[in-house]
Amino acid sequence: MKGRPVAKIGRFKSDKARAAYMSAYDDMAALSPIxxxxxxxxxxxxxxxVHTFGSGSGTPLVLLHPLGGNGLCWYPVIEELCRDRVVYAPDTIGTAGRSVQTAPITEQAQxxxxxxxxLAGLGADRAHVLGFSDGGWHAAMAGFHQPKRLASLTVIEPGGVIVKLRWSALFQIMRFAIMPSKKNxxxxxxxVMPGVPISEVEMRAAKASLGYQRHLPWGTVFEDTDLQSITIxxxxxxxxxxxxVxxxxxxxxRVRAHVPQAEVEVYPGLGHGLFFANxxxxxxxxxxxLRRHDR
Known part of the structure; x- marks a missing residue:
């Protein structure tokens, strides 16, 4: 009788792969304006x-990064975001960065x-959470399943979870992923991110991140009942x-119809990278x- 498949954890493919990524990661520190x-x-x-930026009396803010990013990717906006509050920017567990996964995540609720x-480890009894792209649905998972510490939820461009990802978009992503040259x-x-230039060090980090084996669940389209459960x-x-999106x-x-306390902004003419480009x-x-929901 075959046993149940063993759940896997994310890790670098080799010491060399880890060293290459961490070299680029450490160089990204110079991009931070503060x-x-x-x-x-x-x-x-x-x-x-977790990277900690800023100070102030406002309720702390947690930033959850997009696919391929890490806690240092917020440098274009971090100075403004932490003007009146502490901002925490973790390297999401199970992705390339300084976080070290030791147990599998097999369900979205986890x-x-x-x-x-x-948040408990940081001593934060209350915090806002903001997620962009892949980090957006990670943030939404917290809103669904573990909202007790959350003052508010900001979800920016969560791909494939409110409306289905188009086959044409999926094909484009796969086409670039098959041959991850610098040009591609x-x-x-x-x-994907029009108006958001990628620096040389970010390119190095993106290429080096391919040396990390990720074993995390992928986002799926939320049910109406999922959205209705977000009450913060x-x-x-x-x-x-x-x-x-x-x-x-x-x-x-769809969000307006099903999320009880939702505010929705659709910016005409702007693309997926609007949080940085605009x-x-x-x-x-x-x-x-955030200021209206500080407490």
């Missing part, structure tokens, strides 16, 4: 490394458990010309929302 500190939070899934334990990765960034204040932001208006309408418009909207 100083920060690093610390670890222990969870039942492993050790999570992302909520993970984040709750990170640059083209993919231009397609939430802000949902979409780009009207996004290649990842399409059609954006349909996504916004920070002058989007970040003030986020800050206003």
């Amino acid at each position: 100083p920060y500190t690093g610390r670890d939070a222990e969870t039942c899934f492993g050790t999570t490394h 992302f909520g458990v993970w984040l709750d334990e990170v 990765m640059t083209r993919m960034n231009e397609w 204040p939430s802000l949902w932001i979409f780009g009207g010309e996004s290649e990842i 399409y059609p954006a208006e349909a996504a916004g309408q 920070a002058d418009r989007v970040v003030p909207r986020v800050q206003d929302f």
